[in-house]
Amino acid sequence: MKVVFHVDEEDKWSEAGKNIRNLKAATENIKVVLLVNGAAIKGYLDPANQSLLQEEWVAFHACRNAMKAFDITTEQLPPNVKVVPAGVLDLIKLQHRGYAYIKP
Numbered sequence: 001m002k003v004v005f006h007v008d009e010e011d012k013w014s015e016a017g018k019n020i021r022n023l024k025a026a027t028e029n030i031k032v033v034l035l036v037n038g039a040a041i042k043g044y045l046d047p048a049n050q051s052l053l054q055e056e057w058v059a060f061h062a063c064r065n066a067m068k069a070f071d072i073t074t075e076q077l078p079p080n081v082k083v084v085p086a087g088v089l090d091l092i093k094l095q096h097r098g099y100a101y102i103k104p
Contacts, residue, residue, distance in 0.1 A: 002031045004099040006091060008038035010046075015104040017052040024057065033094060037063035037087030041070050044077050053078050063087030 003023065007016045020032055034052075036043060043049050044062060053060065060081045067073070067083065074083055084090040095101055 001027060001029060002033075002094075002097070002099040004033045004035055004091060004094045004101055006087075006101065006103045007034065007036045007040045007043070008087075010040050010043050012040065012104050013043040013046070013049050013052070017049070019102065019104050020052070020055070020058060030057075031059075031099075032057065033059045033061055033099065035061045035063070035084075035087055035090055035094070037066045039066075039070070041066035041072055044081060045072065050078075053080065056080075061087070061090055063090070 005016050005020060007013060016034060020034065023032070024030060041062060061084050062077060062081050064083050064085050066087060077083070091101065
């Protein structure tokens with residue numbers, strides 16, 4: 001099973017984290033991507049989200065356009081975050097590759 005969680009609002013980080021962990025607890029055979037764009041991009045810098053960012057089985061993607069809009073550099077992001085050119089394009093590609101779309 002492959003799932004992409006899309007977070008574009010800062011206050012949705014907590015809910016996304018709970019959803020991701022609950023899904024992992026319910027099944028072992030899963031690939032998860034957390035794609036973050038819009039104002040939620042600031043959540044990558046929020047200490048409250050650091051425990052989620054330690055989950056090695058989750059791939060983290062950050063929208064370069066959102067980073068630019070909020071003056072966030074690649075160097076500021078945790079090292080395990082992949083920067084993608086455009087969040088919406090990443091979502092399209094992931095869904096095309098069979099990832100289910102979840103928006104907490």
